[in-house]
Amino acid sequence: MNESSHKTFTDKINEFYKRSFELFSKGSYLEEMDKFYSLCKTTLYADFIILLESKDPLSIKIVESQPKFNFSIDQTNINLLSISYSENRPVLPYTLTRQEINFSNFDALEEIDFAQMIAVPIPNENIEDRRKNILLFLYSKNTEHISEFLKLITELSPRIYEIFSIKNKEILLNSVHSRLDSILKTIPQAIIFMDSGTGKTWINESAAKLLSLSEGGEVSSWKVSTSMTELIQSAVNQKEIFLEMNRNLSNMNLEKFSTQWMFTDPEKKVFEVTSLLLPGKTAPGRLWFFEDITSFHSQQETLALLNQALKEKSEIAQQENQAKTVFISNISHEIRTPMTGILGITELLLNTPLNPDQKDSLELIQRSGDKLLKIVNHLLDFSKADTGKIELESIPFNMQELLNDLVSLLRTEILKNKNELNILFPPNFPKLLKGDPVRIGQILTNLVSNATKFTKEGTVEVGFHILEKTNSELSFRTWVFDTGIGIPPTKFNSVFEPFVQSDKSITRHFGGTGLGLSITKN
Secondary structure (H helix, E strand, C coil): CCHHHCCCHHHHHHHHHHHHHHHHHCCCCCCCHHHHHHHHHHHHCCCEEEEEEEEECCEEEEEEEECCCCCCCEECCHHHHHHHCCCCCCCCCEEECHHHCCCCCCHHHHCCCEEEEEEEEECCCCCCCCCCEEEEEEEECCCCCHHHHHHHHHHHHHHHHHHHHHHHHHHHHHHHHHHHHHHHHHCCCEEEEEECCCCCEEECHHHHHHCCCCCCEEECHHHHHHHHHHHHHCCCCHHHHHHHHHHHHCCCCCCEEEEEEEECCCCCEEEEEEEEEECCCCCCEEEEEEEECHHHHHHHHHHHHHHHHHHHHHHHHHHHHHHHHHHHHHHHHHHHHHHHHHHHHHHHHHCCCCCHHHHHHHHHHHHHHHHHHHHHHHHHHHHHHHCCCCCCCCEEEEHHHHHHHHHHHHHHHHHHCCCEEEEECCCCCCCEEEECHHHHHHHHHHHHHHHHHCCCCCEEEEEEEEEEECCCCEEEEEEEEECCCCCCHHHCCHHHCCCCCCCCCHHHHHCCCCCHHHHHHC
16 A cells, blocks of 8 residues: 555545544434444554453453454453553553454454554543543554554544543433433323423323323423313312413513412322423423322311311310309309308307307308308319419518418318428518419418328428529429328329329318319419
8 A cells, every 4th residue: 555545644634533523413422333433444444443341450341343243252451451541641542563462262353464453542431430441453464554554543542532432421421311211201290391492392101191191201392281271271279270370470580389280080189280490501491390299288188177176176165164164153152142141140159158059050050161162262263273264463462471371271270180380481581572462372271271181290391492582583482391191102193183182082081172282283
């Protein structure tokens, strides 16, 4: 082969670039690779072109050849591996002799007596892998101008490297697209993408089913728009949907909005429909996403019904409590009025000359009346506490005087049970406080009365301890201690419930309504 039979060096380079650009402008790089190998073989006058792939760190695999042969050979060759791991930039070809490469397992190559091989590193399909694949050009002994071909390959290597880079990116893109397509086809949510740049529309299988279209994929935009309109017209809230759609779509600055589409035929279905505007030059358009929220919507409806029922029951309970409070107030008034009269007359009679039997009878009437009046007062206080009607005053009072009144009130019961009452009052306790003396007195009376009632020949102790004291506020703790029958640990909480005693026999032995501690707690 003489020089005159070849085109000029520059012509060959220009022609290779031109034909390669024309080749890949017609289709994908993957589809046109066989033609590209033929172009390389023709332009560079190679007897064989072999594509070697870096299979793993220690082996090279033959994956393609031109002309084509059936093969499946893994090679471990230090020379090829060193090229695979090369870091040359720009990519330069390597020359190898036959002795440096062993193709003893490749019969088709053994038949040709190769003198020279030129290896061009090309990018690995795994973009993150630093190892390179190798495009190997083989020349026989009869080939002239090997040095010229090496020079030509050196000039064309950047273009060859670029083509394989684009091919690998196309493989990666196809892989990503395939995975994404599989995901979009299988997810239960309906997805519609309307490309405003091309006027095309893509839907997944769930969207095709929802819109009653044959299958997913690229579909006529007119078909999708018509089907969406028909779907809205079948919704029970179609007026609301159309109003929301018109309002939101007319706002060019609104990137995202959501509406609920509700259906009852053939079954109840509720979709949260989200529309997202996708700006940009590559794929501008609008994405529609249909999320089935039927279950959540049904739960919300059930919860709303339950809340309404609870509200109605609460209102009825409040009305009943109000009626109960009014009833108890009226009854207590009706009882206390004559009872006050009875106790007043009894006290007057006790101040007159009486024989012992008469005095005992009147004192019995007085004690019974006092107990009955106490029960009535407890019932009224409990009714107020139960309905939140107790209002606290804030007036000045003297705690020492309040305690003196307490001792006077309970003196008879304390003496009757032969108890000793001790009041531990700190000397720095303020003389005057501001609060509700009636309720504080009621709390202390209930607690001390209980302690006195359940203690025989023992001690009842009332103590005060200042927790925090400022110029305007006082925080203190009060306790009531007795040596009486006590309360079992299992009954600590229940004794504060209304009408509950720590033991069933207590009412029989000690009396009481079981309301004192409940009122105190409230």
